[in-house]
Amino acid sequence: MPNSSTIANIQHLLNIVEPSPVQRLQLPEQPNILLDIKRDDRLHPVISGNKWRKLKYALVDAVENKVEHITSFGGGYSNHLHALAFACRQLSIPMTAIVRGDYSQNLTPMLTDILSWGSNIQYVDRKTYQMREDKNFVDSLLKQNANGVVIPEGGSQDSALRGISEIINELENSYDYIVAPVGSGGTLAGLIKGVSGSPTKILGVGVLKGQDYLEGLVTALLPNHGNFSQWQINHNYHFGGYAKSNEQLDDFCQRFHLQHEIQIEPVYSGKMFFATYDLIAKKHFPKNSRVLAIHTGGLQGKRVK
Numbered sequence: 161m162p163n164s165s166t167i168a169n170i171q172h173l174l175n176i177v178e179p180s181p182v183q184r185l186q187l188p189e190q191p192n193i194l195l196d197i198k199r200d201d202r203l204h205p206v207i208s209g210n211k212w213r214k215l216k217y218a219l220v221d222a223v224e225n226k227v228e229h230i231t232s233f234g235g236g237y238s239n240h241l242h243a244l245a246f247a248c249r250q251l252s253i254p255m256t257a258i259v260r261g262d263y264s265q266n267l268t269p270m271l272t273d274i275l276s277w278g279s280n281i282q283y284v285d286r287k288t289y290q291m292r293e294d295k296n297f298v299d300s301l302l303k304q305n306a307n308g309v310v311i312p313e314g315g316s317q318d319s320a321l322r323g324i325s326e327i328i329n330e331l332e333n334s335y336d337y338i339v340a341p342v343g344s345g346g347t348l349a350g351l352i353k354g355v356s357g358s359p360t361k362i363l364g365v366g367v368l369k370g371q372d373y374l375e376g377l378v379t380a381l382l383p384n385h386g387n388f389s390q391w392q393i394n395h396n397y398h399f400g401g402y403a404k405s406n407e408q409l410d411d412f413c414q415r416f417h418l419q420h421e422i423q424i425e426p427v428y429s430g431k432m433f434f435a436t437y438d439l440i441a442k443k444h445f446p447k448n449s450r451v452l453a454i455h456t457g458g459l460q461g462k463r464v465k
């Protein structure tokens with residue numbers, strides 16, 4: 161059991177403000193649906209949303225076990241590496257980011273930040289990157305630093321589910337549906353675990369072309385690989401693939417911001433809110449449903465374009 165003073169200390173060093181607020185959205189054209197947003201985008205300006213939730217207990221473990229190095233993986237635009245590198249700087253833990261592809265001559269804004277926070281970056285080709293879960297490869301990484309740990313891509317590991325399921329514990333109202341975007345599946349798995357035993361259904365919105373693949377990722381993360389039936393992933397709102405967008409989605413994100421004064425981005429939260437609005441308009445949710453959308457943050461990723 162982690163010590164609560166370790167948690168408070170990390171929250172303080174990182175300047176995280178929990179719990180995140182819940183905000184009601186007005187739907188004048190859909191009076192029979194209640195839509196709330198869990199504003200995890202407000203947890204922190206850099207370690208936004210689900211990346212804090214997913215890393216929380218990995219960081220607690222690292223601090224309690226006096227870990228001296230953290231290695232993790234991601235693409236050149238990774239919100240996960242960005243969040244982890246910021247946290248490692250605040251906690252004075254040296255970090256290595258293993259990045260898919262060579263960006264050394266054209267750094268992305270995220271990689272520039274990561275370097276400025278003192279992390280080391282290793283660029284690897286696709287083939288090497290594919291070995292990121294291979295036990296021998298992970299062992300070879302562990303040998304490079306004394307008392308180090310390796311955190312998987314996206315931070316999606318067992319301890320991530322615990323952090324994510326705290327979203328459910330923080331809720332004051334009950335919901336019929338909880339909607340969230342799906343990338344590497346950890347967030348959805350944590351929500352599914354969090355609502356088990358209640359009638360709440362979890363609806364994931366796939367942000368990449370990943371029918372069956374995404375379901376597999378989620379199932380693999382669930383305790384005992386499943387037997388959780390109240391969830392589903394909708395694959396109709398990926399807009400062509402990961403980080404792909406079009407005018408319709410970009411317009412939606414802009415209008416959403418103007419209307420509600422809540423920023424969203426087209427990679428994750430934009431697709432999730434687009435799907436939620438579209439499904440409400442198409443009467444996917446029965447009359448009088450209470451729906452909660454999780455704003456998973458990720459606004460630093462807006463710099464992609």
Ligand SMILES: *Cc1c(COP(=O)(O)O)cnc(C)c1O
Pocket residue numbers: 209210211239240314316341342343344345346347348428429456457458459
């Ligand atoms: C990483 C990320 C996700 C995807 O979460 P997974 O647990 O990888 O499925 C969703 N939203 C935002 C803003 C993210 O940065």
